Amino acid sequence: MTRLLDAPERFGPLPQMGGGFIDAIEQSRLVGRGGAGFPVATKWRAVAKRSGGRAVVVVNGAEGEPRSQKDRLVMTWRPHLVLDGAFIAARVLHARRVILYIGERHEKARSAMLRALGERTEPEGALVTVAAAPARYVAGAESAAIHFLNDGVATPTTAPPLPFEQGVDRAPTLVQNVETLAQIGLLARLGQAPATTLVTLAGAVMRTGVLEADRGTTVADAVRGAGGPTESPRAVLVGGYFGSWVEPEVAWQLPLDHETLRRHGLGLGCGVIGLLPARACPVCETAGIMRYLAAESSAQCGPCFFGLRALADACSRISDGSSDGNDLSRLRRWVDEVPGRGACRHPDGAVLFLSSALRVFDREFANHRAHDMRRTA
Amino acid sequence: MSDQLKLVVDRIKCDGRGLCAELLPELIRLDDWGYPIVDSGNVPKHLLPLAQRAVEDCPVLAVTLRRAEVKR
Ligand SMILES: Cc1cc2nc3c(=O)[nH]c(=O)nc-3n(C[C@H](O)[C@H](O)[C@H](O)COP(=O)(O)O)c2cc1C
Ligand code: SF4
Numbered sequence: 074m075t076r077l078l079d080a081p082e083r084f085g086p087l088p089q090m091g092g093g094f095i096d097a098i099e100q101s102r103l104v105g106r107g108g109a110g111f112p113v114a115t116k117w118r119a120v121a122k123r124s125g126g127r128a129v130v131v132v133n134g135a136e137g138e139p140r141s142q143k144d145r146l147v148m149t150w151r152p153h154l155v156l157d158g159a160f161i162a163a164r165v166l167h168a169r170r171v172i173l174y175i176g177e178r179h180e181k182a183r184s185a186m187l188r189a190l191g192e193r194t195e196p197e198g199a200l201v202t203v204a205a206a207p208a209r210y211v212a213g214a215e216s217a218a219i220h221f222l223n224d225g226v227a228t229p230t231t232a233p234p235l236p237f238e239q240g241v242d243r244a245p246t247l248v249q250n251v252e253t254l255a256q257i258g259l260l261a262r263l264g265q266a267p268a269t270t271l272v273t274l275a276g277a278v279m280r281t282g283v284l285e286a287d288r289g290t291t292v293a294d295a296v297r298g299a300g301g302p303t304e305s306p307r308a309v310l311v312g313g314y315f316g317s318w319v320e321p322e323v324a325w326q327l328p329l330d331h332e333t334l335r336r337h338g339l340g341l342g343c344g345v346i347g348l349l350p351a352r353a354c355p356v357c358e359t360a361g362i363m364r365y366l367a368a369e370s371s372a373q374c375g376p377c378f379f380g381l382r383a384l385a386d387a388c389s390r391i392s393d394g395s396s397d398g399n400d401l402s403r404l405r406r407w408v409d410e411v412p413g414r415g416a417c418r419h420p421d422g423a424v425l426f427l428s429s430a431l432r433v434f435d436r437e438f439a440n441h442r443a444h445d446m447r448r449t450a
Numbered sequence: 451m452s453d454q455l456k457l458v459v460d461r462i463k464c465d466g467r468g469l470c471a472e473l474l475p476e477l478i479r480l481d482d483w484g485y486p487i488v489d490s491g492n493v494p495k496h497l498l499p500l501a502q503r504a505v506e507d508c509p510v511l512a513v514t515l516r517r518a519e520v521k522r
């Protein structure tokens with residue numbers, strides 16, 4: 074079966090697509106690849122029902138997750154497939170606009186997308202505009218993308234309204250990740266989505282970078298595909314900064330698909346698999362990522378702005394040896410109190426990550442001594 | 451659809467003055483930074499009048515009462 078990155082760079086003109094295509098998406102059980110793993114068909118139906126020829130399709134190529142590279146790779150190497158998905162969405166949903174929302178620092182990806190766009194002859198090409206997503210973590214969140222496209226401010230907004238109710242130009246809006254759209258492109262071309270997932274291998278592997286994983290591929294297979302670990306890892310980060318640390322023995326056997334991981338209480342998120350080398354300090358690593366996530370809060374919601382800062386500060390105090398001894402119990406209380414209390418899922422993701430650290434690095438957090446090895450990455 | 455009313459705080463509007471928690475300690479407590487924690491949000495009948503006051507008295511109109519519904 075054809076895989077995303079082995080597919081021809083360009084197929085012929087797009088086949089005609091009608092509302093029945095949503096059934097095909099449903100049968101393929103495709104879920105979004107931007108992080109939340111939400112069923113694609115459900116979202117399309119919600120927009121289709123309300124469109125009335127006004128819908129807007131936002132192609133999400135913001136890729137704000139620092140360690141992720143797969144969205145850039147798809148845009149750079151298979152831009153036509155992404156456009157296929159976007160044009161089909163426009164056709165099926167009777168959209169009036171298609172917006173390519175591409176991270177401002179992803180220059181190669183943007184120029185590949187623009188070049189591909191210039192080669193297209195379908196009428197949908199005329200619906201397309203291009204926008205540069207600010208290089209901030211939350212700029213890729215769907216409500217932030219919509220806010221930016223409407224008012225030039227890339228911060229999340231309160232729901233309701235949800236995008237399918239009122240998004241860009243106050244019209245029903247589909248925000249879809251670029252990898253998801255490329256999958257849609259192949260589904261339309263070949264009658265079958267490839268059942269693969271793009272993951273980014275990071276940290277202590279021989280070859281960091283993107284890998285296309287077939288269904289059933291485990292973390293161990295993927296790491297082997299990346300040349301194996303550079304040294305025995307202390308833990309594996311599954312799902313990036315909104316994901317979870319997992320003990321290596323457990324992680325190796327995990328399959329790289331959203332459904333199975335969810336049953337394990339985990340998530341594939343944006344597909345980052347990071348190996349923490351055994352010589353790195355898990356506490357300092359966790360504190361560094363928490364500081365980053367706290368700084369990336371859009372500072373609109375108290376529990377996120379003050380909460381993440383407090384969490385990051387407590388981690389940092391444990392990490393640099395200045396804790397009064399109560400920080401660990403504070404952290405344990407706060408990880409229960411902070412989630413679910415922001416306008417977007419930023420605090421939820423950050424807390425999920427931290428909770429996994431407190432669990433997996435239980436001993437290290439309890440016995441941490443300040444040391445000089447602040448950051449290893 | 452149900453008749454159950456839920457207390458919802460708009461997290462962007464809320465600036466944590468805590469008035470709602472004073473009015474409705476049964477449903478709302480404050481976190482270490484002064485922002486409301488609304489556990490289930492479900493408002494029992496006998497607390498409806500107070501919940502309505504919380505809606506009206508929040509200085510930034512961040513509190514609303516919504517019919518509990520199933521997510522999309
Ligand atoms: C803080 C935050 C950041 C996000 N960043 C991105 C991003 O950079 N790219 C992306 O595709 N989705 C991102 N998302 C997910 C989007 O909100 C949205 O769910 C996604 O683009 C929908 O596409 P999908 O269903 O194809 O995954 C982010 C979500 C949150 C809460
Ligand atoms: S939860 Fe955090 S990141 Fe999301 S909108 Fe509120 S302040 Fe911004």
Ligand code: SF4
Nearest residue numbers: 464465467468470508
């Ligand atoms: S009264 Fe309003 S502003 Fe004050 S804490 Fe409650 S919701 Fe927030």
